[in-house]
Amino acid sequence: MSRILRVNMTDLSTKFEEVPEKYRLLGGRGLTSNIVFDEVPPDCHPLGPNNKVIFAPGLVTGTSAPSSGRLSVGGKSPLTGGIKEANAGGIASQKIARLGIKAIIVEGQAQDGKFYSLKVNKDGASLVSADDIVGKGMYEADEIIWRKHPNKPGVIGIGPAGEMRLANAGVSVNDSENGPGRYAGRGGLGAVMGSKGLKAIIVDDKGGPGVSVANPELFKQEAKKLADALLTHAVTSQALPNYGTAVLINILNEAGGLPTRNFSSGRFEGAAKVSGEMINELATKVRKGAGRVAHPCHPGCVIKCSNVFPKPDGSYHVSCVEYESDWAFGPNCGIDDLDAIAELVRISNDVGLDTIEAGVTVGVAMEAGIIPFGDGQAAINLLSEVGKGTPLGRIIGNGATFTGRAFGVTRIPAVKGQAMPAYDPRPIKGIGVTYATSTMGADHTSGYTIAPEILGVGGKADPFAVNKGELSRAFQATTAFVDASGYCLFIAFAILDIASGFEGMVNSVNAMYGTDWTGDDVVKIGQQIIKTERTFNERAGFTKEHDRVPEFMRLEKLPPHNVVFDVSDEELDAVYAF
Numbered sequence: 001m002s003r004i005l006r007v008n009m010t011d012l013s014t015k016f017e018e019v020p021e022k023y024r025l026l027g028g029r030g031l032t033s034n035i036v037f038d039e040v041p042p043d044c045h046p047l048g049p050n051n052k053v054i055f056a057p058g059l060v061t062g063t064s065a066p067s068s069g070r071l072s073v074g075g076k077s078p079l080t081g082g083i084k085e086a087n088a089g090g091i092a093s094q095k096i097a098r099l100g101i102k103a104i105i106v107e108g109q110a111q112d113g114k115f116y117s118l119k120v121n122k123d124g125a126s127l128v129s130a131d132d133i134v135g136k137g138m139y140e141a142d143e144i145i146w147r148k149h150p151n152k153p154g155v156i157g158i159g160p161a162g163e164m165r166l167a168n169a170g171v172s173v174n175d176s177e178n179g180p181g182r183y184a185g186r187g188g189l190g191a192v193m194g195s196k197g198l199k200a201i202i203v204d205d206k207g208g209p210g211v212s213v214a215n216p217e218l219f220k221q222e223a224k225k226l227a228d229a230l231l232t233h234a235v236t237s238q239a240l241p242n243y244g245t246a247v248l249i250n251i252l253n254e255a256g257g258l259p260t261r262n263f264s265s266g267r268f269e270g271a272a273k274v275s276g277e278m279i280n281e282l283a284t285k286v287r288k289g290a291g292r293v294a295h296p297c298h299p300g301c302v303i304k305c306s307n308v309f310p311k312p313d314g315s316y317h318v319s320c321v322e323y324e325s326d327w328a329f330g331p332n333c334g335i336d337d338l339d340a341i342a343e344l345v346r347i348s349n350d351v352g353l354d355t356i357e358a359g360v361t362v363g364v365a366m367e368a369g370i371i372p373f374g375d376g377q378a379a380i381n382l383l384s385e386v387g388k389g390t391p392l393g394r395i396i397g398n399g400a401t402f403t404g405r406a407f408g409v410t411r412i413p414a415v416k417g418q419a420m421p422a423y424d425p426r427p428i429k430g431i432g433v434t435y436a437t438s439t440m441g442a443d444h445t446s447g448y449t450i451a452p453e454i455l456g457v458g459g460k461a462d463p464f465a466v467n468k469g470e471l472s473r474a475f476q477a478t479t480a481f482v483d484a485s486g487y488c489l490f491i492a493f494a495i496l497d498i499a500s501g502f503e504g505m506v507n508s509v510n511a512m513y514g515t516d517w518t519g520d521d522v523v524k525i526g527q528q529i530i531k532t533e534r535t536f537n538e539r540a541g542f543t544k545e546h547d548r549v550p551e552f553m554r555l556e557k558l559p560p561h562n563v564v565f566d567v568s569d570e571e572l573d574a575v576y577a578f
């Protein structure tokens, strides 16, 4: 029987509650967004006492289903001012689920200005002083926690950026090697944790009750169907394990959609030097040592898109250099040096920043002339300011929109205050529709139309065609369900093309809960989650005028295709006419 753990930071109390019936069939994003909707006043200050931060494993997390260990983190975003769900891999989510906990709701604010750690194990939950890790980066904090606690606990934590309540502070989750690089990065939920006085959640599932499955035989059979699809599809069985998500660098460069030097070109002359192929070459052949590809971010992932990127001498540098981080600090900043990029990722993991927002912020700072494009060392110096808490560092740590305003930049690639990911919407219109209309601000994972538009997965769509409202809507709804399930979104590559894989995804959830959901139900459930999120956003003051890409993308032609973003406002407004 699973429970909800409610943590009150004001009086430092914890209590377990029964799961209300209306939440029984919700998990992950479905659960965090509904709890935010039910309990957080939409007009509250994101860093004030009335916001809450919620942690929820997905519907099948904690089971043996493949690649199903995602943790959703939800709250009102300090970056966008709207609802936020960001999810991460790492080891904590499976442990929370195996302790029989459906969600952890953190509310109130510590009254003494101090930071606390929440310890959760089979015997219960308690708040203890975080004096041993406060002020420390996540590498050191994770290490101290593992040294002090048996059983290699899951650690959900914030770095100095979260302690300083900076709007680009993410939430770190440790991986099997206790690296802190699995981030629920987007939207500043680390700052919300910081505002509550919560430095870390330490989860030890030893002796926990585990998860219960209504029909174990059926579950096994359906999870296997999904695993078989993942181990068959070329993207999930070959491209991602060998080259990681950075396999996309060369592909997007070829397509002319790789945002370069703060979204001023769609091609980067140094793309090959920072590509997934180059990462593989350096990590497994040239440098060897600690380098690794096909690295899972949590036990039970069969895709294994992660890597360990080594220093030139072969020693450990960072895990992992994935596409968005690689692009954000690489092509987007005109930097073609993987060692500089790896260091920028390591700083972000340590200080506690979302790498997409951080890279776009550095690009905007370059556009402002603070440092030159292409200068990796200058970028490292600039990002290091965040951890020091200098005035410049605090500006950078508040994200691209804030930094652009501070320095009078008009070309800020962001929607609803959140920086755009690694696909320029001008030559790839569908992803632009997703960026514009997502409840989360610019977010590729909200509706990854890149699959049909660029990769030819799940059918083929012309990237230049402007009638992409329906495509984006369908992707956004299905994605909301996957985000609720606890499955990693990367299963989508296989289940879009292999029908038995899609059945395995849906029916593994059915087998666990005794439901009989169909493919149509998946869409309806996803739409319902998005509707809840949009209603929250409307009450927080968002209108359809917020569902727009920045003006410069409608005015400035992007080379090499020399196109603007020309999807009509009517097409954008029709996305959520359900």
Ligand code: SF4
Residues within 6 Å of the ligand: 067, 068, 069, 089, 090, 295, 296, 297, 298, 301, 302, 303, 304, 305, 306, 488, 489, 490
């Ligand atoms: S596919 Fe990659 S991101 Fe997804 S669970 Fe596996 S290692 Fe983590």
